Amino acid sequence: MILESDASDEELAAAFDCGADALLLRLGPCAEDAARRSARACALINEARGKSAAPKLFVELASLDSELIEADLDALFGPGPDGVFLPSCDGAASLLRMSVKLAVREAQAGLADGATRIGAFAGGDPAAVLALRSLAGASPRLAALAFDDAGLRAALGLACGDGAAAQMARAAVVLAAASAGVSALAAPVQTGEENAYAAARRDGFQGAMALFPGQIAAIHEVFPAGENRQRPQSSA
Template sequence: MSARVRRLRSLLSVPGGSERFLTKARDVPADAVAFDLEDSVAVGDKERARRLVAAALPDFPAEGRELWVRPNALDSGLLEADLDALVGPALHGLHLPKVDDGRTLAQVDHYLTYLERVRSLTAGSIRLMAWIESPAALGRLEEICRATPRLDAVSLGSEDYTAALGVPRSADGEELGHARARLANAAAAAGIGALDGPETNFRAADRFRVQARRARAVGLTGKFCIHPDQVALAHEEFAPTAHEVARATRVVTAYEALGEGAGAVAVDGEMVDRPGYLRALRTLAH
């Protein structure tokens, strides 16, 4: 994964049309906050939500958090007004919905290049994340992941994706296994992050943990959260356990003790070669 991409364990969605939720989010220690102008905002409330988020961004306490906005989709007719109102120095990036191909990202990249230039922002400073929400998008995933150098991550739109397939959501997330694995592999190949989609039953902590563990097991690096209570769960589930850290430390110590060009070393009764050593290094880095 590229050094420029910070590993996000949690991305908290905040409905842009709610002043109460915007205020409450100021104290939630998520790795990133995404102000939503899309699905959580009724059609007649879009303009008001845009104004609220534009007013909240400049003095919203970042304190190590990244501030993102989920604007309306490119084909909605609303995206250009969203960008005009929101692109500025306080905005880290756009969590772009309905990305079905690389051309969508390329078009938004052009918009951002222009706005950065006329607003004296550093070129490329406004980042992108892409929502993968359809079978069509999944089929073009490698193209999407390499469509623009602005892209920091892709995320799985679990609800839209399963609706398009015509299958129900389940407690164990078996129906998302293929999509999660595809997302993780394409993102890793492109050197970007990959986030799991939301668990909509925000009171079911056990269900959130099951979904997060399945996502992490195939290589996803964090999870979209729709409620502040889910943030701490995401941080726990997407961080190495104490046991994993201890074992990784033993692996690195033993392997490096062999010196340069080491082949394999025995750790806890198991032979560990270079791939195991690199995996241990990544565990400790996280």
């Protein structure tokens, strides 16, 4: 389930207890204060470590080309998240760049090489869609690909995501995830649109992202336990 870094204590408590397989925490902008930007993430990682049944915690980082990426990683590898999430993925190149950065931080923190998994939003950039096939075998760190429906619609100026180009990108994410041996996660939907989960399963997705704790039960109904079901997102 997606959580924003400025979520209230009540929202955080609900997210931890909603039954999600994982939480995705979005750090938010705060470019003027990199330390403040990641402080909440570190606190949440430490809190999750103290819970016996807490979901895995992924943190969505700044883009690989942003000056904030190094500060994000330096701060997060105090506590160390279960994984990181790339806001966009340009195929194997993005995955390998992030893998190198993680290997350095793991060595500095005394963690096993490869301990930190990588998830990525994919399909939101038209050029990157064509590079997704390169992900197969690129890195054992890859954990999941999540379809970036909103990003693609913005890039193409589409009012909805059911046109031919959107369907092609959606299929590319499913096929890239399958060829890489990881889960393809459908884009999150608003409350009342949960019927989209069944359509996503028919299209080959193995899970979906959630925006609200109340959506987790509906996702688990469509993607039962043991079938690589969804990862919830933080701030999503």
